[in-house]
Amino acid sequence: MALLLIDQGNSNTKIQVRSLSGEILQATQSIVNFEQNQFLQSNKPPISHIALASVAKAEAKQWLKESLTKQLGSEVLLVEAETETELSMPNTKILNSYRDPSQMGIDRWLAVVAGVTRYPNRGIVIVDSGSAVNIELVNSNAQHLGGYIIPGFTAMIQTLYNGTGQVKVDRQPDSYSVEPGDKTLDCVNNGIAGAIVGLITDSISRLTAQSLAEDIQVVMAGGDSAKLAPLISSPTEIVPDLVLDGLFQWFNVKCI
Numbered sequence: 001m002a003l004l005l006i007d008q009g010n011s012n013t014k015i016q017v018r019s020l021s022g023e024i025l026q027a028t029q030s031i032v033n034f035e036q037n038q039f040l041q042s043n044k045p046p047i048s049h050i051a052l053a054s055v056a057k058a059e060a061k062q063w064l065k066e067s068l069t070k071q072l073g074s075e076v077l078l079v080e081a082e083t084e085t086e087l088s089m090p091n092t093k094i095l096n097s098y099r100d101p102s103q104m105g106i107d108r109w110l111a112v113v114a115g116v117t118r119y120p121n122r123g124i125v126i127v128d129s130g131s132a133v134n135i136e137l138v139n140s141n142a143q144h145l146g147g148y149i150i151p152g153f154t155a156m157i158q159t160l161y162n163g164t165g166q167v168k169v170d171r172q173p174d175s176y177s178v179e180p181g182d183k184t185l186d187c188v189n190n191g192i193a194g195a196i197v198g199l200i201t202d203s204i205s206r207l208t209a210q211s212l213a214e215d216i217q218v219v220m221a222g223g224d225s226a227k228l229a230p231l232i233s234s235p236t237e238i239v240p241d242l243v244l245d246g247l248f249q250w251f252n253v254k255c256i
């Protein structure tokens with residue numbers, strides 16, 4: 001018996017097959033063609049449960065849900081953000097800041113589930129830098145204090161490229177700097193890196209002030225985390241599969 005976990009983002013869909021005890025048996029970054037998908041056809045042990053966390057457009061989510069049921073013959077459990085979620089550790093539940101949790105992207109909530117599971121009783125700032133960058137502030141009582149959503153690096157570059165006559169930067173550097181630039185390329189790249197790093201740094205300061213904690217842990221996921229992490233002065237851990245880890249924790253508590 002195995003569990004299929006899916007994180008459908010706005011650009012990529014990450015997938016893992018795990019045993020019911022959490023061991024990762026298979027992992028892949030994308031599924032394009034279900035009918036020919038070796039990944040889903042070669043599964044041993046057979047998949048008994050499917051959990052889907054999606055922030056994609058309604059049609060893409062529906063297509064994925066239907067394709068999975070057709071291909072694998074199991075119902076798909078569609079996971080959604082909620083007011084509070086019990087964790088596997090005793091007496092720990094995470095509390096949502098959203099008045100209407102149905103408006104919160106499930107990837108954000110699962111990142112909080114995974115972050116608190118990794119760092120219970122600790123103030124955490126979670127940064128997921130993908131198509132969008134979202135930042136979550138969580139205090140040491142597992143209360144989500146709110147967060148931020150800004151365009152990702154690529155989206156910011158594209159906005160300048162499309163919206164101006166002369167700011168035609170079309171590539172990102174291999175590493176980020178926040179030094180003031182002396183040519184267009186550096187002004188744009190360092191400016192965008194500075195905007196993201198500045199918001200992360202401000203989030204750390206806010207959480208420190210609000211929760212009277214000094215040892216804030218930063219947890220990062222998403223395509224830009226390796227480039228952003230060196231610019232953050234607080235302890236930082238990169239957890240590439242943070243959302244899938246959270247999805248497993250969620251399933252483990254609710255369904256196993």
Ligand SMILES: Nc1ncnc2c1ncn2[C@@H]1O[C@H](COP(=O)(O)OP(=O)(O)OP(=O)(O)O)[C@@H](O)[C@H]1O
Binds near residue numbers: 008129152223
């Ligand atoms: N080699 C790379 N290839 C693609 N993107 C990269 C690479 N290196 C860094 N990036 C950055 O990673 C971002 C994509 O990150 P990620 O793969 O986490 O996005 P995503 O899965 O589309 O996010 P979402 O969950 O929002 O859909 C790009 O916007 C880009 O800024």
Ligand SMILES: CC(C)(CO)[C@@H](O)C(=O)NCCC(=O)O
Binds near residue numbers: 010
């Ligand atoms: C912010 C993103 C795009 C990050 O993937 C996603 O979590 C989302 O679509 N959220 C919905 C809006 C919200 O969380 O308030």
Ligand SMILES: [K+]
Binds near residue numbers: 130132222
């Ligand atoms: K993101």
